[in-house]
Structure formats: C-alpha cells, structure tokens
Amino acid sequence: MQLYQMTAHELHRLLVKKEVSAVEIAKSVYDRTDDLERKINAYITLTKEKAMRQAEAVDAKIAAGEAIAPLSGIPVAVKDNICTKDVRTTCASKILHNFVPPYNATVMEKLEANQAVLLGKTNMDEFAMGSSTENSAYFVTKNPWNIERVTGGSSGGSAAVIAAGEAVCSLGSDTGGSIRQPAALCGVVGMKPTYGAVSRYGLVAFASSLDQIGPFTRDVADCAIMLNAICGYDPKDSTSAKVGVPDYTSFLINDVKGLKIGVPKEYMAEGIEPEVRKAIEAAIEKFIELGAEVEETVLPHTDYALPTYYIIAPAEASSNLARYDGVRYGHRTEEPENIVDMFMRTRSEGFGEEVKRRIMLGTYALSAGYYDAYYLKALKVRTLIMQDLERAFAKYDVLLSPTTPSVAFKMGEKIDSPIQMYLSDICTLSANLAGIPAMSLPAGFVGNLPVGMQLMGKPFDEGMLLRFAYTFEQNTDFHKRLPLL
C-alpha cells in the first residue's frame, strides 16, 4: 500500500514509530498529484514549498523526541473558500482570482496548531453554489471513479482529492449538502457538523445561517480526528457555540445494539434511483443484523425543504456577495464610465451564471413587498422543518437515508437545468436548515460508482453519528475499495 492511500491514523502510527517521515508522506502525495492532476483537476492552487517546510518542522520535532498531534505531518487539502494567510483564496470565481487574504480562517489556525501540512486549495463551484463543481470559473473537477462523471459539489475538489489519493484529509463547506453530496459521489466520508460547532471565521460566506465547515476523510476514525482538530468555540464568530468539545475518537465504538434508527419515508420516495435505494436497504439490513432497531418514520415538511432553501440561501447570498464590487480587492472592470458602471460591469464580468442567478433570486425575495411572502414565509417553514426533526429525534438516535438520489451523473447532464441540479441536494438540505449534524459514508456501489449513506443526528451529537458510521465501516468493506486510476 502506498503512503498516499493510507489514512491519517495509520500514517500517524508510522510517523511516531519513525518508520516514515512527514517529508516522505508529503512527497508521496505530491507525486501522486503530479501524476493525476491533469486527469482530475482538483486543485486551484498548490502550496508545495510551504508544505515541505511544514513537513520538515514535524520531522524535526519527531527527531527531537517530542510528542506530535494526530494530524501532525498529515497532508490536508482545503476548499478554496476557506481563507489562508498569504495563499490566494479564489472561491473559484474570477472576481477573487487575485485575492490573497492577510489572515487565516480559524480552522486554518487550528490545523496549523496541529502541524498539519497544507497541500493546497481545492476546486469548487463558484462561491459554493452548485452540486457538480462544473460552476468553477477555472475548470471542472472529474470524478476519480469515472472521469466522465462529476464529483458532486460544491466541495468537489476536496472530495476528489481524497478518493484519488491526492490528499489524506481535506476540508469542505456544506451549505445545503456541499460536503455530503460530493462525499457520496466520490465514495469517501464527509461530515457536516452541527451549526456553530466549527467556527465560520474565514470561511467566505455563501449563506451565513446555513454554512458549516467540515472534513472529508477516507474512514470514520479520520473523521473523528479531524473533528477533534477543528471543533470548538471561537470568540471571532458570534454564532459559534459555547459548548464543550468531547474527544470524538471516544465514539469509535463497534456496537449499535439496542440503538434506534429512523428511516424517513420521504427520503426513500420515488425521486431516489432504485439501485441507490437498494444499496441503502441493504445497509439498513446490515444495521438490523448488528442489533440496531429500525423503524420507518415521517418528516412531513420534507417537500418544502428545497423551496425554503432556495429562498433563504440566495437571500443571504445576495447580501453576502454584495461586497465584491471592485472597489477594494479582486477583479475591477477596465475604464468604467462612473461608479455605478464600475459596480455593474465588475460584477457582470466577475460572477458566473449560477452566482448571478442566485443573487437575482435573493434580491427579489428580499425586496419590499415580497419579503413577507418569500423570506419571512421561508423562515416559518424552516421552523416547521426543525420541529419535524426534533420530533423524530425524540424517538431515534439517528435518521438514515441515501445521501443523494443518484450516483455520480455525467458532466454536462444537468448543468443547463438548474432545477434538476438543485434536486441532487434534496436529501441533504434539511440538516442545514435545522443546523443538525449529518454525515455521508460509503454504503455500496452501483456498478463502479459509489453510493453514499446519510446519517443525521441531534445537535452536537456528532459522537452518535461516528458510532453508527464506525460500526457500519467495521462490518463492511466499501471504504476499502479504490478507484482505478
């Protein structure tokens, strides 16, 4: 087995035993990246020099006999909407093509404190708007399982690098499923933590009340390790939660006997491809076999999640993206006639179609005379969706469903049909609206394409999700299958 194929906890063991150096690990991953990038197109920016320096520092520490953190020397890729000091952060948009933040996102500070090695910044849908990574202003990232297919989105780059061996762990952001959906389509583990569990400081905002940073990993144990590194209260983020952070690895328990799973029937309805449903049904059988109690349940307002999301997210986005006007940084149009012309042409040139579509939607939804009918109504429905979930969690430890209605679709297949594209996130949106934690893990295959299983949990009950996922993983081997590249 190659170093680039290993998990963080396996590599940590080798590092501590001095069987391998952090520099060797970084080299292995970069060599793999050199081989594959032309095929996969997952990185917007590579930070090789910095990475090698970081790896050397870890090796020096090990040589000096000092203890190292579980992520020390582990190569990590980061979605390009997470600010990295002195490293450009583009959000895959032309409007920020030259933006170099003078500050780190809080998660970057935390990764640096753990001495993780930053490999580079990964491709995404522009400003995290999309479900296929086809909306990047730069290039499309391809699915390592089949390069004619999409990676999902918007964190497609961060999912692809894990599947392809171009990184060991990565960070993405999830506003409506942007971690879980690409994790499912790329056959890796992806978690959206509870809203407020991870600081949003330095995450370029798409929809502030829904956005959350989370990890992509090869297995569940690595997911716990990443959560340990990035979770916690941050005084720089008012929406960050003042709750204690448990040791997430303590939930890596291979036992779900007597625990209760609810399967919302709305998530297994006709929109789900039959073969995906079959894979999820098999996973449910597995859990029953392992001693969990499974019941069908209902989330009556599920149908409203999509329209609610497509009011709230664009409304917040229309305001969050107003700052990209060419005045202070980023792209500015040439020779504008006056200030209004400068704003308009800068934004016309700088933003892609999907971003403009959502800005228009959001601007409309917030306009005088429409606010009550759209935005305010959406907030009310959001409450109903939360209440559905609260009721369900009074009864069940987790809710189980497919992560996506289908396996990875072909590039170009949905790009001209926004509604079709929006439907890829139908199973994931509710968790963002309710702020609850949810994860996706490999649960089967349709042909050679991975199927993702979604587990949703109570607020701040990431531990329970890890426990279910770990048990499933220990008793199956979907996560061990590698794409042929």
Next chain:
Amino acid sequence: MTRYEAVIGIEIHVELKTNTKIFCHSTTEFGGDPNTHVCPVCLGLPGVLPVLNKQVVEYAIKAGLALNCEIAEYSKFDRKNYYYPDLPKNYQISQYDLPICKNGYLEVETGQGKKRIGITRIHMEEDAGKLVHQGTITTSPYSLVDYNRTGVPLIEIVSEPDMRSAEEARAYAEKLRSVIQYAGVSDCRMEEGSLRCDVNVSVHPVGTGEFGTRTEIKNMNSFRSIQKAAEYEIERQIEVLENGGRIIQETRTWDENKGITVSMRTKEEAQDYRYFPDPDLVPLVIEREWVEAVRNSLPEMPEQRVARYIESGLSEYEANVLTASKEVSDYFDQCLKTYNNPKMVSNWIMGDLSRLLNSVNMEICDCRVKPAQLADMLKMIDSGTISGKIAKTVFEEMFNTGKDPETVVKEKGLVQISDESAIAAVVDEIIAANPKSVEDFRNGKDKAIGFLVGQIMKATKGKANPQLVNKLLKDKLS
C-alpha cells in the same frame, strides 16, 4: 390667507465614545492617516465576521434610560443593503424592527413653557467610511476612500413628529445633545461629525387633522442650521401650497451659504434597503439586571443638577443657564470643589467668562483658565488681596495667557493696598485737593463721597482696598 401649522420630527445620529469599533477591535480615535484605523473585520474582507462590542450596547441602554425609553428585552441586528464605495460590505449593520430602545421622551423649554417631545426609538448601527474627491464629486477624475470611520458605533435617535416650530426643533436638538453628554455616552462634537441631524418637515392648514407630505433635510451639523433650514423649509412648503402646488416626498440638503434647501432625490428614486436579520450576529437578549445596573450607573442628569443648584441658592434662571451645557456645569462644579460660593462662581461664569468666550468664539472646554484657577482668584478677592474691580483685569489676563492669578497679580503689581497709613495719606491728599466736594458732602450731598472715592481709587490705580477707603474717608470727614 390660510394659517399653517408645521410638523417637525428629527433623527439624530450620535457617535458613541467607545475605544473600539462596534464589531471589531480597531480604534475609534478621530483622525489618523487614511485607512490606518482598520482591520479585516471593519473592512468587510471575505470570510471575516462581526462580533458585537458590549460597551456599545451598554451605552445605547444608558442613552435610552437618560431619554426615558423602554429597553427591549429582545433585540437584533439587521442588514440594510445598498451600494456605495464607502460601505465596505455594501450593507450596513443596523437595527430595523426590533431596536434596543423605544417609547421615550424629552422635556424641552419652549416659548409656551415645558413641552414633552416623544422619542420613537433608538437603534444601534455602524458608521460608513468617507470619500475624498479631488475637487468636486462631479468633476473629480478619481475618488479615494478612507475607511477609518467604518464601524464606528452610532445610535440613531428618532423623535416623534411632536415639534411645531423651527425654534422647538432647535431646542429639542440642543437639549438632546446636553442629555447625551450628561449620560456620558458621547462627546457630541458636531464639528467632528459625532452628532448629525436629519430634520423631517411638513405643513398643513391649521384646523385640519391630517399631516401634510413631509420632506427630509439631511445631515445638518449645527443647531443654527437646524433652525434656519426648518424655517426655510416651512416657508417654502407654505409658498408651494399657497400657489396651488403639491409637496413631493423627497430628501433635501441644506445649503448653508445660500440659506436654502435643495432637492437631493425624490421618493421615486428611493432605495429599497432589503432589510433582513443579520445571520452573522445572534439575537440580543438583554438581562433586566444589566439594565438596572446601567440605570444605577447613570450620572446626575440636568434636571437633578438644576434642583441641586437651586437648593444651593441660585435662581432658577441661573441654574438653567449653567446646566444647559454639561461642560459649563462641570466647570461650575469643579470651581465649587475649592471655592464653595455658588453665587459668586455663577456670577463669574455667566458674566466675565462667558463674555470673554463669546468674544473669541470659544467653547468652555478649550478655555485656558482652569476651574481651580478661577477659584483661586475668587479666594484672592475674599482675602482682600485684590479688589473685585481689579479681579476683572486679572481674569482677562488669565484668560488670554492661562497664567495663575497669583502670577498675574505679581507681574502686574496689582496687589490691593490694605495698609491703613498708606491709604490715609492718599485720602488726605484727595481731601485737600477737592474742597468743593468735601463741602458738598458736609452739606448733606451723599453723592459727593462717591466722587472722592473714585479719585482715591484713581490715584492708587484701583489698588486701594475699597472698604478701607470708605472707612477712612468717612472717619476724616465726620
């Protein structure tokens, strides 16, 4: 001709005197090189988040309590969306439907006595930056932006449309400034823009219940312009109506030089701000204990000072004049600390000091004579070192130079002559030189003694102790 009644409401922006900005740690210090008092948060760079400054909330509560407002238990911040280069995020964080304070009032002295002006609401918000044009805004080849002010905390105080004349509008603004200063939450320096007024004016024929269409005059920064602009606008609107015209709802600016208001934009072009709750800031739940603690920390307000001054023997008039400005009142109180004679101090502040300040158009806070120095000079009068008359000269010199009274008296040789024999010699001289007056006095003309005293004072360059002069003169003439 129809008689008209004016209706005026005022919105006042007040800058709070916190050390740091409303949502970050950048300094709020006035001035500084452009864009030196900024950080990623107040510049609204991608990814950064606002964190509310607790001191801002405390000051807003304090202002609300000073203006007799209800303090909300639940409040929140909203985004007000509009494009302008001095607004880094292209939205301003403000409060829309749930402001921190509401339903207050302010009592104002008017021609018809005390009047209560309602305060609709007070909300918190961040200030924007400022544009610097080369030449004028229309001809400048480029414009520069200074974001130093961006994120400076403001409260906006919105009155009810309770004022009926330009004088009342001015009185309200002046009183409000004084109360805010007393509360200690702002310096209210109008020249630095820390207090800015927008005035809403409408007129309607007396007797009709309904208010007329209003116009808003933006950004006035002196009490005089508030009054002048309101006067102008009332007359302008009456004239339009008298000529059969119609008032259009619009925003106008006050042209100080021409003394007129000018249309800025009409309602048709009015902005749709698309307010919505700011998802980056959590709602504000304000504990009652905190409000009570703030209430207990409120300093003495003008009404309380007026009562205290009257108690100490001043007239109501004097008490009101002294308390109209917090700085004057503070100056007065400082003097009393070392020279506890309210009447005397009051006379000097309202007399010589304000006369001299007015003559050079100076505020009391910039005055070179410190309260302790005035007190020292008053003590020198009491001890007989200088006469009340000489004190006027001494004070003027102190005012011009900032020197201590002792220094001035020494340098100018103004020490009062209280030596009986020295004065007696002069008295003898004057009696000898003015036999006519002496005779007049002896014939019962009491006035004549005044002339003699004057002559003695003249001969001693005013330095003779007047009591002693009187005593000696009467002794010698009887």
